[in-house]
Amino acid sequence: xxxxxxxxxxxxxxxxxxxxxxxxxxxxxxxxxxxxxxxxxxxxxxxxxxxxxxxxxxxxxxxxxxxxxxxxxxxxxxxxxxxxxxxxxxxxxxxxxxxxxxxxxxxxxxxxxxxxxxxxxxxxxxxxxxxxxxxxxxxxxxxxxxxxxxxxxxxxxxxxxxxxxxxxxxxxxxxxxxxxxxxxxxxxxxxxxxxxxxxxxxxxxxxxxxxxxxxxxxxxxxxxxxxxxxxxxxxxxxxxxxxxxxxxxxxxxxxxxxxxxxxxxxxxxxxxxxxxxxxxxxxxxxxxxxxxx
Numbered sequence: 001x002x003x004x005x006x007x008x009x010x011x012x013x014x015x016x017x018x019x020x021x022x023x024x025x026x027x028x029x030x031x032x033x034x035x036x037x038x039x040x041x042x043x044x045x046x047x048x049x050x051x052x053x054x055x056x057x058x059x060x061x062x063x064x065x066x067x068x069x070x071x072x073x074x075x076x077x078x079x080x081x082x083x084x085x086x087x088x089x090x091x092x093x094x095x096x097x098x099x100x101x102x103x104x105x106x107x108x109x110x111x112x113x114x115x116x117x118x119x120x121x122x123x124x125x126x127x128x129x130x131x132x133x134x135x136x137x138x139x140x141x142x143x144x145x146x147x148x149x150x151x152x153x154x155x156x157x158x159x160x161x162x163x164x165x166x167x168x169x170x171x172x173x174x175x176x177x178x179x180x181x182x183x184x185x186x187x188x189x190x191x192x193x194x195x196x197x198x199x200x201x202x203x204x205x206x207x208x209x210x211x212x213x214x215x216x217x218x219x220x221x222x223x224x225x226x227x228x229x230x231x232x233x234x235x236x237x238x239x240x241x242x243x244x245x246x247x248x249x250x251x252x253x254x255x256x257x258x259x260x261x262x263x264x265x266x267x268x269x270x271x272x273x274x275x276x277x278x279x280x281x282x283x284x285x286x287x288x289x290x291x292x293x
Contacts, residue, residue, distance in 0.1 A: 002037055009048075011040035015059065029056035063103050063122045070119045073131055077121075077176045081169050085133075090165045091121075091175065092130040092143070093183025096158040109154065113146055121176075129179055134165070143194045159187050162196040189292050202288055214289045221286035223270045232287065234262050235274065239284050243275055 006012045013021065015028060015036035026038035029052060036059050039052075066074065096106070103125055110130065111117050119131040132141065143160045150156040161183040166175060182204065186195055190203050206214065218226065225231040234252065238259075241247040249259040266274060273279045 001031060002035065005037070005039075009039045009043050011043050013038055027052075028059040030059040031056060058124070060122070060125055062125055064107055064120075067117070067119065069117070070121060070131075073119055073121060076169055077173050080173060084168060085166070087133045087135055088165050088167050089131060089133045091163040091179045092132055093127070093161040093163070093179050094130060094158055095127040095183065095187055096156055098126050100156045101154055105154075106156075109150070113149065114141065123180060127184070129176070129183075147193055158193075160194045161186050161200065162194070164197045191291060202285055203292070206285065206288060206292065214292075218286045218289045221270070221272060221282050222290075225266060225270070226290075231262065231266060232290070234259070235266065235283055236287055238263065238274065239280060239287070243277075243280060 002012060002014065011026075013026070015038060021038075023038075025042075026040055027044055027049065028036060028038045030036045044052075101109075103122060107118075107120055110120065114132075120128055121131065122128040143162065147158055147160070150158050161179070163175065163179050166172075182197075182200060185207070186200050186203060189207050190200070192199070195203075209217075222232075225235075234248075237252055238245075238248045241251060245260055245263070246256055249256040252259065263274065266272070272283060274283050
């Protein structure tokens with residue numbers, strides 16, 4: 001294979017840890033037999049790169065070598081298996097800002113926070129999938145806390161998209177591909193740092209609407225309160241508090257009657273009863289549209 005490619009790209013070289021070439025000047029690929037090779041960027045046109053990307057997976061020498069556990073997961077994704085998982089599992093997509101932490105240090109930090117060695121399926125130096133296998137004695141992972149720890153201790157900004165729990169390997173290739181696709185998209189359309197598969201649904205639905213339709217929906221639902229920051233904050237907190245007036249008032253340091261007056265004002269002037277589930281869903285979507293802009 002490499003000999004054939006060398007006829008087209010004379011600069012092609014195999015990858016070894018002892019290479020003295022300037023790595024950043026080469027585009028690196030790995031074959032399905034795990035042979036790694038690089039081609040000097042000056043020899044590659046945009047079409048060349050697109051063609052090579054079709055047949056080979058990109059290789060990054062800064063990403064840690066796969067563990068036996070990680071290679072097993074890659075094998076399951078590539079070739080679906082009929083075996084039943086010994087533990088339920090879920091994939092968690094992560095994305096972090098470039099040049100803040102190297103992949104090896106990130107992997108060590110994740111394993112320490114999870115209190116066990118945790119498989120990571122890297123997509124590139126800044127994103128990939130954490131494989132979270134759940135044992136009966138495991139405490140639930142709080143990803144908001146993990147973000148706080150990374151920011152406080154390592155000055156690393158990271159985001160997580162949490163997939164649903166899986167009990168089999170039947171649809172593993174599709175599950176893996178969809179986590180990568182939705183994960184990379186969701187942080188472009190949502191400003192949330194941690195979002196799970198349920199919370200992502202309205203964002204994904206709204207993403208497919210054109211801007212004019214979004215504006216019309218937003219204006220039709222919020223009406224004169226479209227630019228009223230106080231009312232918008234009240235509506236968001238009311239929805240976040242599961243339509244509970246007392247809890248919302250407490251969080252906003254308001255008297256319950258004052259909050260109820262504000263909600264009644266919205267209902268009266270818009271004709272939308274946010275205290276009813278269906279109407280609340282419509283208001284939630286309108287507020288998401290505002291947030292996505």
